[in-house]
Amino acid sequence: MEKILFVSFHTRGVVGIRSIAGILKEEYLADILFFMDFEVMEPTSKKIKINYSKINRIFNDYKYILINVVEYTKKRVLDISKNINQKNRDKIVLGGPAVITNPDDFSKFAKHLCFWEGENIDSYLKNINNKKNIPNFNKSKAYYQIDDLDNLPFQNTDFNHYYFYIKNKIISKKKFDYKGLYTMETIRGCPFNCTFCTNKVYNQIKKSNNLKLIRKKSINRTIEELVFFKDKGFNEIEIVDDNFFLRSLKEIKEFILRYNKEVNLPLYLNLDMRSKDFLKKFQEINKIKEELTISIGIQNGDENFRRNEYNRIISNKLIIAFDKEMYKIRNGRVNIIYEFIWGHPHETESNIIKTTNLIKKLNGRIVLCKYIEFGTENIYPFNDNKILNFGNKSFLYIQMLLVFYLKNKNMKVRINNPIKNKIICKFFSNYMLLKGISFFLSTRANFKKRRKLQNIYRYLNKIS
Numbered sequence: 001m002e003k004i005l006f007v008s009f010h011t012r013g014v015v016g017i018r019s020i021a022g023i024l025k026e027e028y029l030a031d032i033l034f035f036m037d038f039e040v041m042e043p044t045s046k047k048i049k050i051n052y053s054k055i056n057r058i059f060n061d062y063k064y065i066l067i068n069v070v071e072y073t074k075k076r077v078l079d080i081s082k083n084i085n086q087k088n089r090d091k092i093v094l095g096g097p098a099v100i101t102n103p104d105d106f107s108k109f110a111k112h113l114c115f116w117e118g119e120n121i122d123s124y125l126k127n128i129n130n131k132k133n134i135p136n137f138n139k140s141k142a143y144y145q146i147d148d149l150d151n152l153p154f155q156n157t158d159f160n161h162y163y164f165y166i167k168n169k170i171i172s173k174k175k176f177d178y179k180g181l182y183t184m185e186t187i188r189g190c191p192f193n194c195t196f197c198t199n200k201v202y203n204q205i206k207k208s209n210n211l212k213l214i215r216k217k218s219i220n221r222t223i224e225e226l227v228f229f230k231d232k233g234f235n236e237i238e239i240v241d242d243n244f245f246l247r248s249l250k251e252i253k254e255f256i257l258r259y260n261k262e263v264n265l266p267l268y269l270n271l272d273m274r275s276k277d278f279l280k281k282f283q284e285i286n287k288i289k290e291e292l293t294i295s296i297g298i299q300n301g302d303e304n305f306r307r308n309e310y311n312r313i314i315s316n317k318l319i320i321a322f323d324k325e326m327y328k329i330r331n332g333r334v335n336i337i338y339e340f341i342w343g344h345p346h347e348t349e350s351n352i353i354k355t356t357n358l359i360k361k362l363n364g365r366i367v368l369c370k371y372i373e374f375g376t377e378n379i380y381p382f383n384d385n386k387i388l389n390f391g392n393k394s395f396l397y398i399q400m401l402l403v404f405y406l407k408n409k410n411m412k413v414r415i416n417n418p419i420k421n422k423i424i425c426k427f428f429s430n431y432m433l434l435k436g437i438s439f440f441l442s443t444r445a446n447f448k449k450r451r452k453l454q455n456i457y458r459y460l461n462k463i464s
Ligand SMILES: C[S@@+](CC[C@H](N)C(=O)[O-])C[C@H]1O[C@@H](n2cnc3c(N)ncnc32)[C@H](O)[C@@H]1O
Pocket: 196, 197, 198, 242, 243, 270, 271, 272, 296, 297, 298, 299, 339, 340, 341, 369, 370, 371, 372, 373, 374, 381
């Protein structure tokens, strides 16, 4: 069998890679290379230097090198493509959201691009020298996708060989038995078109190519897949569908019933409050027997900003009412997380204050994501170190960040913040002190990341 190599900048959430590996499983031996430094350090850090001759030596062994690119790994992927030798560069096949949304940014540096989800990657690799006839890999050819997701093979979670690139060293392992979280898609697609989200571009491509907007796995196939991976040793499940509530009430009832009987592992889901029968569906998933964490995007506390800038129509009144209801209904095993985006360039001081106020009112735990604009270079979504670059707005963002830290702290969840309440009260009235504390927070976060890197490094060495 010919050998192919997947490249990943994350050990978690490799659902895309594993799905592609599942399609290619029968015909290729698949290995994987993880660039660990990017997972645990500030990605723009000057300290991350790649030794390309080491990478070339690995790449030499493979027929193809497959890389999934998202907005914030784009710069690294382009750096790799530019810096390795020509022979290896010609083996690279790039795909994933960043390639789909901005293919022209990549065409100069990579010979082979996949313009859509690589559900026909097998036929593409077979015809790599004549891709004129292959949908998805030739821009002039119609796009292709499998309509019934039950026909998608199971993911391949067992690679033939593992490389971990960490602190300029390569740790090579025949087996890497870490199981833990099984990440799965049961639905592909989202009917909404939020301005900041890749689905907006995906939906345009789907419409102009007559592709189905939403594709689903049946509940039966979903449960079969989960049971299969549970038996393999995975012990937590994350369903990464953009909105699990795109399913009907009937499907959700059936899912929970069977999940409780046949899977019964801690579960993570994304839900959208704009879904039909939202509370009724919540009542159903609330019947779960294991721990359930649900994540709901709110994005901004100002309903006008949400509508005008993000194209999300829902009132604050409804959000607050749903939050209250869910907290009345919810059993003790259900955790609720709300996601907000901060740092949009059009956000005004009044928008930020409204977001902070909504954050204060909601009962759930909060996650803040730094705004990423399509096509911009390399900004990591969960990075709050940039908070000081917003001029007058920085003060309000820091205030928002502190409310967020405090709120999460009161909920007894583990957070990276040692600040005591009384200090916070003091520095609300002192801008300079705020700057100091923000600097302290960011250095502390970096220190934690470095320590995590060292721990992983030690761990990998121990088991290799
Ligand atoms: C995968 S998205 C799913 C969102 C979910 N369907 C919703 O509508 O809320 C998860 C989260 O990532 C964040 N996110 C997505 N795109 C972003 C962007 N361009 N910039 C910053 N954060 C983003 C948002 O907070 C979002 O809630």
